[in-house]
Amino acid sequence: MTRRRATPRAADALARPLGRRFFARPTLVVARALLGCHICHRVAGRVRRGRIVEVEAYTDDAASHSRGRRPTPRNAVMFGPAGHAYVYFTYGMHFCFNIVTEDHGVPGAVLIRGLDGLDAANGPARLCRALGLDRRQNGLDLTAGGPLWIARGRLRPGEHIVQTTRIGIRVAIDLPWRFYIAGSGGVSRRDRRAESVQIRPPAAPVP
DNA sequence: CACACGATGCGCT
DNA sequence: GCGCATCGTGTGG
Numbered sequence: 001m002t003r004r005r006a007t008p009r010a011a012d013a014l015a016r017p018l019g020r021r022f023f024a025r026p027t028l029v030v031a032r033a034l035l036g037c038h039i040c041h042r043v044a045g046r047v048r049r050g051r052i053v054e055v056e057a058y059t060d061d062a063a064s065h066s067r068g069r070r071p072t073p074r075n076a077v078m079f080g081p082a083g084h085a086y087v088y089f090t091y092g093m094h095f096c097f098n099i100v101t102e103d104h105g106v107p108g109a110v111l112i113r114g115l116d117g118l119d120a121a122n123g124p125a126r127l128c129r130a131l132g133l134d135r136r137q138n139g140l141d142l143t144a145g146g147p148l149w150i151a152r153g154r155l156r157p158g159e160h161i162v163q164t165t166r167i168g169i170r171v172a173i174d175l176p177w178r179f180y181i182a183g184s185g186g187v188s189r190r191d192r193r194a195e196s197v198q199i200r201p202p203a204a205p206v207p
Numbered sequence: 208c209a210c211a212c213g214a215t216g217c218g219c220t
Numbered sequence: 221g222c223g224c225a226t227c228g229t230g231t232g233g
Contacts, residue, residue, distance in 0.1 A: 056214070063214070074229060092226025094215050111214055125215050168214055188215095 014038060014049065017142060017149035023082035027101040027108035030082075031057040032179055034099070034110055035161055036153040043132045043147070050115030050131065051153060053184035054122075056166045057177040058098070059108045063169040066107030077139050078107040085148060087128070087138040094125035095134050099142065099150065113167075113178075114186035123188040155181065 018037070023030055034052050041048045058064040058078075065075040065088065077086045077100055086098040086109050102108035115121035121130040128134065133148075142149050155161070159181050166178045167189060180187045 058214070065214080072230070088214085089228060090213055091215050092213090092228075096214060098214085113214085123216070166214075170213090 014040065014151045016151060017145060018083075018152055020081070020083045020143050022150075023099060023101055023143070024103060025082075025101065027057040027059045027110060028177065030099070030101045031055045031110045031177070032161060034112075034150070035179060035181055036155045036159075038151040038153050039097075039112065039115065039131060039148075040151055041131045041133065041148050048118065048131050049151075050118035050121050050127065050186070052112055052114075053116050053186040054112075054114030054180035054188060055178070056111040056113060057101075057108075057179075058111060059102070061172045061175060061177075063166065063172040063175075064107070064109075066109075069107060071107075075107070078109050079105060080139075081141075082108075083141060083143040085133075085137050085140040085142055087133055087135060089135060090125075095128040096124040097128050097131070097133050097137070114180065114184065114188050116184050116186040118186075122186045127186075159183075 034055055037052050038049050039052060060066060060069055066078045071079045074088060077084055080100060081104045082100050082102060084100045086100055087095055089095055096111060098109035098111045100109050111124055112127060113124045115127050118130045121127040137148055140146060140148050162180055162182050163176050164178050165173060165176055
């Protein structure tokens with residue numbers, strides 16, 4: 001297989017950040033729409049980029065940092081305008097990267113759990129390491145032409161989305177708010193639950 | 208102020 | 221499958 005070169009048109013799309021309106025929508029809608037899009041981070045003059053293949057939605061449910069709709073110093077950016085980065089520190093050593101959704105004042109974020117196209121970017125903490133993300137990026141506006149942005153992307157022919165339950169939480173474990181592109185190498189864990197559902201039928205069968 | 212614990216990942220059994 | 225590293229954060233006294 002030859003490595004595909006970006007056409008000038010594709011390179012242009014990768015350089016253009018998605019705007020506020022993309023993110024200022026219901027969290028579940030944004031979560032699904034982010035699959036296939038690219039996270040781009042300019043570090044020391046180089047752009048690190050990965051294709052989003054696994055996400056989880058967090059809104060006002062019991063597993064969310066914004067549960068109870070009470071802003072705290074940590075979760076405040078989840079209540080702010082959409083399209084900002086929410087990066088939090090956990091387990092004394094890991095960072096996780098989220099993108100804020102919903103209208104200003106309504107908490108919501110999409111946790112990015114897996115990327116393709118970057119080495120060791122499966123799992124929310126590993127992808128932060130791969131992209132060079134930590135507490136310095138918390139609160140950054142992803143739509144403002146800064147060093148961190150999201151570029152539009154699409155599902156490829158034959159790809160489809162699986163919707164299932166979220167991972168690594170102890171409450172609200174039945175909400176089917178995890179989405180991933182079936183078969184992607186960057187997905188952190190395969191789904192072994194019977195209730196997983198394919199929400200987008202496969203395109204034409206591949207011969 | 209004390210303390211329990213986490214939207215994880217890794218190594219070992 | 222299980223234990224554990226390691227510390228910021230939220231909660232309660």
